[in-house]
Amino acid sequence: MQDVSELNTIETDVLIVGGGPAGTSTALGLLAYSDLKVTLIERSELNHTRIGEHVSPSLFEILDYLKLNADKIKTEFATPSYGTAMAWGSERVFSMNGIYTTETATYQLDRTNFDFELLKAVAEQGGIILPRTELVEHSFDGTHWKIVLKHAERGLIHIKTRFLVDASGRSGGLSKRIGIQQERKDKLVGVGAFFQLKKGVHPEKYQFIESTMDGWWYRSILPGRLMGMTFFTDSDLASSLRLSNRQAWFDHLSKTQHLKKELEQYVASASEIWTRQAHSQITSFSDTSNFIVVGDAATSFDPVSSMGIGFAMSSGCSAARAIRKALNENDSDAITTYENDLQRQFDAYWTQRQAIYAREQRWSGEVFWERRREYDI
Ligand SMILES: Cc1cc2nc3c(=O)[nH]c(=O)nc-3n(C[C@H](O)[C@H](O)[C@H](O)COP(=O)(O)OP(=O)(O)OC[C@H]3O[C@@H](n4cnc5c(N)ncnc54)[C@H](O)[C@@H]3O)c2cc1C
Structure with missing residues (x-):
């Protein structure tokens, strides 16, 4: 692994902005299936408290795909849960394993340690991780992004990268910085x-x-x-x-x-x-060259769906595949195909979200529920 602790100029193939499940899955999907050099920056301390923890068992299949020890991670960072009890649509409480899933069991993740474990795996597999780092300048010259980063202790770091990934979460800070707007569907918090x-x-x-x-x-x-x-x-x-x-x-x-x-x-x-x-949103980004968006920054879901973490990781795997095709096979359609897949998944989610909110009719005249009958604001 390259020692970058003293370098203030780094050349990489892929720079990922954001060290949540989407960013780390993209990194691991690149490191496990290609020789591309990967650098990931995270603005916070790596082990900060993270919110959102209820996942379906299909998450462990994604860990297998990323060549991680899924059994170890399940044992150490996940607790089986008996699903969800709901008083929704009537006063009566009913149980289901997950609102969106027909799986027989669901899990509660120890989110902080789970996310940290994925970051550790990125470093172990040869990725460079820069914590306490933010992007402060960017430009694209037709083949490379030239990026200036600000590291809390090391000051400015210059990066030349072939590909840039926005994994910055629901705020989509990197996309906004380069002029891409998300389409917000509601204003849930x-x-x-x-x-x-x-x-x-x-x-x-x-x-x-x-x-x-x-x-x-x-x-x-x-x-x-x-x-x-x-x-x-x-x-x-x-x-x-x-x-x-x-x-x-x-x-x-x-x-x-x-x-x-x-x-x-x-x-x-x-x-x-x-x-x-906690709003739902979708981002269109494929018009920007050598750029891709993953996880919540690309597509974010109402937490009633419990879809966030699993989706963030599967989108990271798909994005890594698209980047590999774009960079190693010159496949110019790979990123558009990925974006179209996200749109299809979002459309399916949106239909299910409508159905879930429609199950609650007791306050149909109230603003919150009225807005969810219109399904757009
Ligand atoms: C209240 C709430 C409850 C939820 N409950 C669930 C649940 O039960 N189950 C579920 O599956 N999902 C849940 N979610 C959603 C889930 O948390 C997210 O979908 C998931 O964390 C998305 O992963 P991500 O990697 O895309 O983004 P994040 O986990 O948000 O990671 C983004 C990372 O990027 C970093 N970052 C941001 N900007 C920059 C920048 N400019 N430079 C460098 N780094 C940056 C951030 O510090 C962060 O570490 C919930 C969400 C909320 C709000």
Whole structure:
């Protein structure tokens, strides 16, 4: 492996911006099936807290494809879950293994350590990883991107790369920087907090979803005896309900029928209240040469689908295949074919999303649900 710890000029074949599941899967898909040189930058510390953890077992097939030890990762970073309990469409609670999946079991990932394990694998397989690094300048000369990076300790690093990958997550920061706009379909956000389980109480093994007048609550079980409680609603509704205010958020939770009782098992003090974007969107990028977008930056889904992580990784594998074809086989259609595949997957997702929201008719006159009947804003 090349020692780049002192270099301030790097030449690579593929530069990936973003070290989440999409970025690392793209890197691993390149390293496992080609001789292309891969460099990945991540703006944060590599082991920062990540949100989103409920996955279907098909994720482990992707790990196999990426030539990782899927059994080890399953044992160390995933806990089997009994699926999802839902009060959606009526007060009655019903169970399903996953809303979108017919799989017989689902899993809860230890997200921080899972993502870190993928980053470690990229480094072990010869990829260069630069944490605490951001892209500050870019230009394209017809065959290469010339990129200037800013590393927290090393200062400016110059990179010459044949291909550039946006794996920067839902914000799609890199795409925006080079002038590509995402098509946003809604303005869903998640406003949540973490709670610690009380001593002596055994953690639940299933997620719980409860719909309400203005959106829906999601209780997730996390490693370290933690629970995540998140309210999903539109950003304007979150503002008018003042959900970033701790008291207002708790007051809103206290109006639920089922989930307010679940809190009894947890110590009262919650983490700070955080807000995350959770909107659905799709990005068109194939008009830009030597450039591809993966994961949430390319196509992001409503968390009701539990589709994010699995999709991020499978899109990374497909993108790696398209890059290999473009760079090694001069296949000029590879990136467009990849983009068309994403569009097809998004269209199928959108139809299913409509069907899920249509199952809840109790508040059909309320803004949140009305918008989901129109299915566009
Ligand atoms: C509240 C909530 C709950 C969710 N629950 C689930 C769930 O239960 N199951 C599921 O499958 N999915 C869930 N998701 C979705 C899931 O988290 C995402 O789909 C998944 O993380 C996408 O992976 P990614 O690699 O595309 O993006 P991310 O995981 O967002 O990774 C992007 C990375 O890029 C880095 N980055 C960003 N900009 C730059 C830059 N300019 N330079 C360098 N680095 C940069 C970021 O620091 C980050 O590490 C949830 C999402 C939300 C908001």
